[in-house]
Amino acid sequence: MSQFSKNSSDDKQKQQQNFIKRYLVSKNKVKNNLQCKLWICSLILLKLVSLTLMLHYRGDAQSLPVKYRLDNNIKCPSIDFNNGTDGDYHAHDNTTIFFVEVSDRTNPTFLSLCSVESAARSHPRAKIVFYMKGLSAAKAKTFGISLLNCFPNVEIRPLDLIDLFADTPLSLWYSRLHQWWQPYLIPTIADACRLVLLWKYGGIYLDTDIIVLKNLLNLTNSLGKEEQYLLNTAFLSFDRGHDFIGNCLKDFAEHFNAWIWGHQGPQLVTRVLKKWCQKRSVAKIQQCKGVSVLPPEAFYPIPWQDWKKYFKVMSRSEAQRLLKNSYAVHIWNKMSHGTSFSRGSKVMIDQLCSVYCPISYQVMRWQQNLEH
Numbered sequence: 001m002s003q004f005s006k007n008s009s010d011d012k013q014k015q016q017q018n019f020i021k022r023y024l025v026s027k028n029k030v031k032n033n034l035q036c037k038l039w040i041c042s043l044i045l046l047k048l049v050s051l052t053l054m055l056h057y058r059g060d061a062q063s064l065p066v067k068y069r070l071d072n073n074i075k076c077p078s079i080d081f082n083n084g085t086d087g088d089y090h091a092h093d094n095t096t097i098f099f100v101e102v103s104d105r106t107n108p109t110f111l112s113l114c115s116v117e118s119a120a121r122s123h124p125r126a127k128i129v130f131y132m133k134g135l136s137a138a139k140a141k142t143f144g145i146s147l148l149n150c151f152p153n154v155e156i157r158p159l160d161l162i163d164l165f166a167d168t169p170l171s172l173w174y175s176r177l178h179q180w181w182q183p184y185l186i187p188t189i190a191d192a193c194r195l196v197l198l199w200k201y202g203g204i205y206l207d208t209d210i211i212v213l214k215n216l217l218n219l220t221n222s223l224g225k226e227e228q229y230l231l232n233t234a235f236l237s238f239d240r241g242h243d244f245i246g247n248c249l250k251d252f253a254e255h256f257n258a259w260i261w262g263h264q265g266p267q268l269v270t271r272v273l274k275k276w277c278q279k280r281s282v283a284k285i286q287q288c289k290g291v292s293v294l295p296p297e298a299f300y301p302i303p304w305q306d307w308k309k310y311f312k313v314m315s316r317s318e319a320q321r322l323l324k325n326s327y328a329v330h331i332w333n334k335m336s337h338g339t340s341f342s343r344g345s346k347v348m349i350d351q352l353c354s355v356y357c358p359i360s361y362q363v364m365r366w367q368q369n370l371e372h
Contacts, residue, residue, distance in 0.1 A: 114211060
């Protein structure tokens with residue numbers, strides 16, 4: 001082979017190699033660009049989903065259709081606090097039961113009114129305090145719906161979050177909270193409020209979708225299981241400054257996660273109790289280091305998966321068997337908020353309301369959804 005032919009062959013090989021290299025480089029660029037575009041699209045999609053969830057949960061408590069109407073100026077009926085109560089209350093006169101509304105709603109739902117009334121009736125000598133974020137101090141004196149003012153042991157107070165969280169482990173957390181980027185803002189603030197109220201003042205905290213059946217004052221430093229491996233915070237009863245609540249506040253601030261539903265609620269008290277008791281599970285814990293854990297039937301006799309059972313007809317005997325070991329029932333408002341019932345329908349919640357919040361029950365009148 002001539003020298004010219006050999007050089008020509010080498011040049012062709014170099015050209016082919018260079019072509020292959022350029023092709024591979026170009027292909028990698030296209031691949032990288034595609035991956036970059038996919039990553040950007042995924043990020044944008046995540047932001048849109050987060051914004052949708054944020055708007056949904058921020059407006060959930062305020063924008064739902066109202067399915068009932070309560071008169072603004074209700075003439076207070078005669079209230080017999082001795083009916084259906086038991087136990088010695090004199091030793092518990094200083095106990096406070098807290099309810100909290102952290103949205104800007106100023107017209108309590110029927111279920112909220114029922115919850116407060118049932119607590120007031122079951123604890124005639126305890127102070128029932130209903131904090132509402134939407135009320136200013138001036139509005140609190142001229143509260144639109146007067147039903148709650150009929151009960152001598154109920155107080156309606158404006159909720160100032162900055163003041164509430166001041167001088168607590170959550171003060172710095174709240175000052176740095178970017179509220180418009182919180183997909184679960186309302187439940188997160190509610191989770192924070194219940195812990196701080198008990199840590200600052202002590203007493204009993206109840207969600208506004210709980211109907212109280214029995215006196216709760218003997219349940220000190222206690223909470224209930226929602227299911228075998230998970231606690232719940234719809235009911236909490238603790239002394240002022242209790243170390244368990246202090247540990248919950250510390251965990252709240254140090255491990256705050258805005259993107260997981262319940263991370264600052266049921267999941268928080270569950271993981272704190274496991275550390276408190278040095279156990280891998282809460283399944284068999286009944287009492288540990290001064291904290292009592294009540295079984296699911298105490299407050300959650302119907303699990304959230306079966307919430308529709310409250311809106312189904314049930315015989316009185318069947319209801320009594322189901323609730324024989326219950327102090328209260330949680331109606332799971334997150335799922336049931338759009339469901340109505342009629343007075344006299346004999347569904348389970350109708351029977352409960354007629355007995356445990358009879359005044360709210362009597363003044364309730366259902367109407368069609370506003371959009372119709």
